[in-house]
Amino acid sequence: MSRIEEEKRVVEQMIRLYCRKCEGYDELCPSCKELLDYAHSRLERCRYGEHKPTCKKCPVHCY
Numbered sequence: 001m002s003r004i005e006e007e008k009r010v011v012e013q014m015i016r017l018y019c020r021k022c023e024g025y026d027e028l029c030p031s032c033k034e035l036l037d038y039a040h041s042r043l044e045r046c047r048y049g050e051h052k053p054t055c056k057k058c059p060v061h062c063y
Contacts, residue, residue, distance in 0.1 A: 004044070
């Protein structure tokens, strides 16, 4: 699995967990779906591509 795909998977898990635990939805609510789409689009356009550092160590804060 590529670095970008792994980041997408992790951010999706975090958003799904938040939506389920904090907002009480089994499926993503519209605002969480919008956030997930935004995060995925930012990751797709990452200037570092597959050489992307972890978000914590990245000099560019996408989201």
